[in-house]
Amino acid sequence: MLSIVDIIAGEINAKPNQVNAAVDLLDGGATVPFIARYRKEVTGGLDDTQLRTLDTRLIYLRELTERQKTILESIRSQDKLTPVLENKILNTLTKTELEDIYLPYKPKRRTKAQIAREAGIEPLAMTILTESPNIDPETLAGQFINKEAGFEDEKAVLDGARFILIEHMSEQADLVGKLRQFVWDEGVIVASVDESKKAAAIKFSDYFEFREPIKTIPSHRALALLRGKKEDLLNVDLILPDNALEIPQVMMAEYFGLKDMHKWMSDTIRLCWRSKLFLSLALEQLGKMRDDADDEAIKVFAKNLKDLLLMAPAGSKAILGLDPGQRTGCKVACVDVTGKVLDTAVIYPHAPQNQWNQALAILEALCKKHDLTLVSIGNGTASRETDKLAQELCERIPNLKKIVVSEAGASVYSASELAAKEFPDMDVALRGAVSIARRLQDPLAELVKIDPKSIGVGQYQHDVNQAQLNKSLTAVVEDCVNAVGVDVNTASSALLTYISGLNATIAQNIVAYRDENGAFKNRKALKKVPRLGDKTFEQAAGFLRIFGDNPLDRSSVHPEAYPVVERILAKNNTTIDQVIGNASFLKGLKASDYTCEQFGLPTVLDIIKELEKPGRDPRPEFKTATFKDGIETIKDLKEGMMLEGVITNVANFGAFVDIGVHQDGLVHISALADRFVKDPHEVVKVGDIVKVKVIEVDVPRNRIQLTMRLSDDINQVKNNAPKGNDRKAGFNQKHVKEAPSNNPFAAALGGLKK
Structure with missing residues (x-):
């Protein structure tokens, strides 16, 4: 074992x-x-x-x-x-x-089979099973009549024997295992809609006449089907194709060594399969389909969340945050290079107030007053109009640049307890503008304040197993935060909570101690924080950066390994200031000369690498996409246009790209590269800046079809592109093309920029 x-x-x-x-x-x-x-x-x-x-x-x-x-x-x-x-x-x-x-x-309730056993009918059932077809069940049944137990005639006795055999057959683990695999291999998911529900179920129109082998259904289609079923808009069932209907009964007969069966025995097997085993196995395999779909959806969400959290930060730049709005106005927040709020305002450039010039004047004054260099625009309602306002602002102020960011989760954060503690005297609406500004400055530090499910890079995230999803996403956030490291003197309690070894209480204690006693001067000072003991210090210290009196404290070198650095300095008769950042010196070191019993070669190599660029940020360099002038709405797009865009979401069937028209376009998986792509994440990730070609524009449905294969012939791609529901060919269809331009997930994600 x-x-x-x-x-x-x-x-x-x-x-x-x-x-x-x-x-x-x-x-x-x-x-x-x-x-x-x-x-x-x-x-x-x-x-x-x-x-x-x-x-x-x-x-x-x-x-x-x-x-x-x-x-x-x-x-x-x-x-x-x-x-x-x-x-x-x-x-x-x-x-x-x-x-x-x-x-x-397993202890059971008192079943009909158990009642029959108590009446002494089990020997008859086992004899029929082992001796068929050499015996006549009806002839033997008379010997087992038990009127006191309720088995008054041959028919009642045979019914009791059948109950016993059905239970016996359904409890054979090896047989059930083989039948379970058969149902998975051959089962077909079929979906339909009642005529009376067609109008309400229009978003599930791909599945009105649908069938596909259960084992080939991708996660997003499985979750769409299950959502339709849950909302009572779709009829979803698992069936076997006509050519496989009888095979399970043959498998059952072979398992028990039955060949030329008596009709009573064959009827028993058929009843066991149809009324008991298939029903339970079908439910089980639908559950497996859901579990597999959940697992895949959670993996996709986790990958996208990781890419989003590790997007390039704009860094130490003063930013103007704009949370677009119409009737209630656009909320404005100015933050300095550390994220501190400098100013807030509300402007009304759009209908019904139409105070365009006044709004422009206010923004220009704020930018000049606080020396702002970037404008971060939320992508919600009135985003396109606000983007136009920002464009005029950039034309007035040299070197000012604008960027549209996802505002997903900003409203959730604004109304949260965390935001209330951070900005107790600030209007809830203005907090959203602060979040929009800060998420451009440092996506990781700001997005950790928001429930990951509200960030908007998931796939049916509210349908999947929530406990499993939360555990997975929490792990992703932890890995990202610890990979980057945290400046303990500026980090929020929300960010510190994800540091290895810390919890919400200790994170809040760190912030409280910092507020009361001033900035931490070194890592040793962390031990003065209430409840931050030796074990917690060991787990957390290496991920906490302190720009104080010890240069090593700003690096990822763990305090326990400082003696290794001291040996390097002593052996080479140098100082830490002369070593840090000195690439030529560090590359000349022989790591094995500094190993010891506690710290082996991997740790020494990590230390030398870290000394070369202490506190280096593993995230990529900040870049912005240049959207094409004159392209503001989906109506401005023309087939064949070459554009630059930003990957906003990645699904199993392709990637969504923001090309500056406030409606994401879809690059199907088949159009991501000039080679076969099994997983879109092999090619792109959230935040990537990519070049695309417009293949097709469907204005009425707000659909944009793109390709990253810039040499593609438009007509050829359009003719080969999967559209509509091509899954009606029959039960034996082994491969089904995706229909991303026509499925609920595409519609949902396409709406992220609406």
Whole structure:
């Protein structure tokens, strides 16, 4: 029997001793970011991806082990546990298979089969099963009549025998496992709509006459189908194709060694399959489809969130934030290079007030007063009109640039308890403008204040398993925050909460201590913070940057490893100021000369790399897309236009691109590159600036079809592009093209810029 460590080692392509070491660290309270960054010698260099998988599988397999113990004890108490059965249970690797094995021994309510057993009919049932077709069930049934138990004639007895056999057949773990796989391999999802619901279900029009093998349905289509079913707008079922209807019954007969069966026996098998096994397996496989779809959707969300959080920050620039609005006006916030709010205002350039010139004058005065260099514009209602206002502002002020950013989640943050604490005297509406300005300055620092589900880069995020989603997204945020590091003297409590080893209470204590005592001068001073003990300091210190009296405190070198740096300085008779940033000196060092029992080669190499560029930001350089002049709305687009844009979202079927018309265009996966692309994330990520060609513009439906293959012939792409519902060809269709221009997810994501 493989141990949990052996199983995980095989799954993450690691050695058992590496997994053992990581498990010990996790059990000891260490976090994944800390282990990945500062315990490479201990784990043999396991990275954060391997460690996250290890952590997830460790929880699952430990739960499985506990369930195995409970089941073994239950069966043992019934005096039914054999060495073979025990071995089978202990070697089970999935909870589903384990429950299949346990089913015959699981305490049940008093079923019809149990009543028949109590009446002494089980011998008849087993005789029919093992002796068919050599016996006549009706002839034997008379011997088992039991009027006192309610089995008054042959028919009642045979019904009882049938109940026993149906239960017996459905409890054979090996058989059920084979049938489960058959249903998954051959099952077909069919969807339809009642005539009376067509108008209400128009957003699901792709699925009015739909069928596709369950095992090939991608995540976004599965979730769309399930949402339609949940909203009672679609009829969604799992069926078997005509040429596979009888195969499960043949499999059942073969399993029990039945060939020329008596009709009564064949009817029993058919009834067992149709009324019991298929119904339960169909529900189970629909559940598997949902689970698989959830897993994939969460992975897509996690990838996009990571890319969004690690987008290039504008950095230390003074920014004008504009939260567009019409009747209630545009909210304005000015922030300095540190994100501190300098000024706020409300302007009314749009209908019904139409105070265009006055608004322009106010913005110009604010920009000059605070020496602002960037304008960050939210992409909500009146965004296009506000963008035009910003363009005129940029024409008046040299070197002022404008950028449209996603305002997803800004309103959620504005009304949050965190925003109320941060800006207790500021109007809720103005807080949104501050968020829009700051998210351009440092996306990571600002977006961590918002529930990840509200950021707008997900796929049916409100439909998937919420506990699983929250755990995954929290892990992503933690990895991103710790990869970048945090300036402890400027960071918000929300940002500090995600640092390894810290929680909300300690993060708030750090901010409170900082407010009361002034900026931290070094990492040692962190130990004065209430509840920040030695263990917490060990986990957090390397990710906290302090620009104080020790240059190493602004780097990712952990305080525990400062002696390594001191050995380097002593051996080379130099000072830290002479070493930091001195690439030629550092590249000449032989790392192995500075290793010791505690710090091996991986740590020393990391230290030397960090000394070359202390506190370096792993995020890319800030760039802005240049949108084409004269292109303001979807109506201005023409087929064949070459444009620059920003990737705003990536789905399994392609990527959405902001090309400056406040309606994202879609680059289908087949148009992302001149090669086959299995996963769009191989080619693009959120925040990338890309060049695209307009293939087709559908103004009435607000749909823009783009390609990143700039040499593509437009007509050829249009003719080959997947459109509408091409999934009606029949049950045996093995491959179905995507229909991104016509599905609910595309419509939903397309609306991000509306």
